[in-house]
Amino acid sequence: MKYYELSAVVNGEKIRLKRSIFKSRGAAINYMFAYYSSHYLYGLQVEDSFALNGNKHNVEYVCNDYNRFVVTRHA
Secondary structure (H helix, E strand, O other), rough: OEEEEEEEEEEOEOOOOOEEEOOOHHHHHHHHHHHHHHHHOOOOOEEEEHHHHHOOOOOEOOOOOOOOOEEEEEO
């Protein structure tokens, strides 16, 4: 069974999320944007995304210099 793990950097600091395991990549991305909104970081958009170490299942999404998150698929 595959699942997706979420990790994030908010305002330049790595954070612990209450929920970090998801059934889909889209659910993880939606959760992260809801997290940003609930912490008064409005209007953030993904500026760039790229595969870490050439692994298409490990993608980092960059919103700006201080906010980014990584979604990793596990089989």
